[in-house]
Amino acid sequence: EDVVGLDSSIIHNPTTWKSSGHLDGFSDPMVDCKETKLRFRADQLFYSPIILKEFGEKIGFVCVQEANDDQMVKDAKKQAKKILKEKELKGQEYEAFSFKELIEATEEEMSEIPSPASGKPTLTMPRDFNLMFQTSVGAATDKSSTAYLRPETAQGIFINFKNALGTSRQKIPFGIAQIGKAFRNEITPRNFIFRSREFEQMEVEYFIPPGDDVWPAYHEKWMAECKDFLIDLGLKEDLMGWDVHEGDKLAHYARACTDITFRFPFGTQELMGIAARGNYDLTQHSEGSGKSLEYYDDATKEKYLPHVIEPSLGVDRLILALICSAYAEDEISGEKRNF
Numbered sequence: 359e360d361v362v363g364l365d366s367s368i369i370h371n372p373t374t375w376k377s378s379g380h381l382d383g384f385s386d387p388m389v390d391c392k393e394t395k396l397r398f399r400a401d402q403l404f405y406s407p408i409i410l411k412e413f414g415e416k417i418g419f420v421c422v423q424e425a426n427d428d429q430m431v432k433d434a435k436k437q438a439k440k441i442l443k444e445k446e447l448k449g450q451e452y453e454a455f456s457f458k459e460l461i462e463a464t465e466e467e468m469s470e471i472p473s474p475a476s477g478k479p480t481l482t483m484p485r486d487f488n489l490m491f492q493t494s495v496g497a498a499t500d501k502s503s504t505a506y507l508r509p510e511t512a513q514g515i516f517i518n519f520k521n522a523l524g525t526s527r528q529k530i531p532f533g534i535a536q537i538g539k540a541f542r543n544e545i546t547p548r549n550f551i552f553r554s555r556e557f558e559q560m561e562v563e564y565f566i567p568p569g570d571d572v573w574p575a576y577h578e579k580w581m582a583e584c585k586d587f588l589i590d591l592g593l594k595e596d597l598m599g600w601d602v603h604e605g606d607k608l609a610h611y612a613r614a615c616t617d618i619t620f621r622f623p624f625g626t627q628e629l630m631g632i633a634a635r636g637n638y639d640l641t642q643h644s645e646g647s648g649k650s651l652e653y654y655d656d657a658t659k660e661k662y663l664p665h666v667i668e669p670s671l672g673v674d675r676l677i678l679a680l681i682c683s684a685y686a687e688d689e690i691s692g693e694k695r696n697f
Contacts, residue, residue: 361533361562362526366514368539369495369505377646378513378639379611380490380506386544387461388487394475398423399544400484402553404430405463405471406455408438410447417445419471420455421481426625431455437472460484489542491555507541512668515563516639519651530653530664531576533564537673551674552627558673565664567655568637570613576667577614577634584632584669585618591676594683597621601628611638613665620679629679630671637663 375381387400402424407416420437422430434455442448461484463471473480491507508514515522515534522534540559551557566576589595603615615633619626640663644651652661688695 361535362522364518364534364536366518368508370508372504373646374513375506377642385486385488387484389484390482391473391475391480393480396475400460403460404457405460406457409453411451411453421471421474423474491541491543509542510540511536511538511559511561516643531566533562535562560671560673562669564667568662568665573634573665580667580669581616581632584630592680592683622682629675633668635666635668637665
């Protein structure tokens with residue numbers, strides 16, 4: 359009853375994304391292999407030194423693409439075996455791999471880390487790659503006609519906050535929900551539906567009164583209700599977990615963010631995020647547009663920019679999690695049956 363629906367535009371003016379920070383900061387680190395010309399996301403590559411057990415000596419590095427733990431170790435062992443053979447150290451035992459994201463590598467380490475494509479140290483240093491799809495609106499193709507496909511549905515909600523508030527006559531706390539396509543110019547689409555350029559997204563922006571003593575209770579409430587919602591849909595609770603974002607993992611605008619994770623057959627992945635976004639977005643769009651997005655509270659006789667709790671869920675991931683939860687095996691007369 360306190361959540362209304364919205365269907366906002368897929369194509370937005372650049373000022374929307376300038377205000378939200380997407381134009382300058384919505385990017386992924388990218389590296390190129392100078393020999394094969396292949397391109398990788400640096401945060402999807404993991405490197406580890408090869409350290410001999412007997413001498414404690416580092417003889418090189420391995421570098422593998424993101425996958426489940428077993429597959430990454432398997433790929434790393436293949437590379438290590440090749441390096442040991444080249445250095446005439448075949449059969450030498452080495453310590454367990456200690457993987458780090460490639461974005462953590464120093465320039466000196468990058469000069470030794472092999473490319474997964476060439477097997478040689480031919481990777482460039484990481485650099486930022488904007489993830490938004492650019493298009494042109496109108497007959498002319500120049501700077502003034504530039505627009506972008508939305509990389510998330512949330513910003514369409516924020517710029518329509520006043521419209522939704524006025525037409526629905528809601529009082530805070532209330533929410534605006536949207537389901538629709540989002541588009542991201544992924545450098546290397548992979549991992550099935552987890553790194554795709556087009557996907558279906560469900561988001562709620564739940565607007566609440568400001569105050570550091572207010573949002574924690576709403577955040578906890580939405581976390582509990584989101585988990586109950588997923589269980590009611592049919593997800594197995596024993597396959598679900600929590601991932602609390604802290605430190606560098608927490609977005610600069612967020613007060614808090616916790617993901618509900620799901621253990622798929624190929625590894626644990628984020629399924630749904632519940633973020634306390636503060637009033638960052640409404641503040642940015644208010645400043646960018648020059649229009650006040652303040653709310654007048656009849657009860658307290660105050661004007662303020664509401665804070666936001668944002669549950670966000672990928673529809674494709676949800677369907678896959680439901681299929682995995684429904685999968686079962688039975689044995690009848692020694693014969694395994696799947697259903």
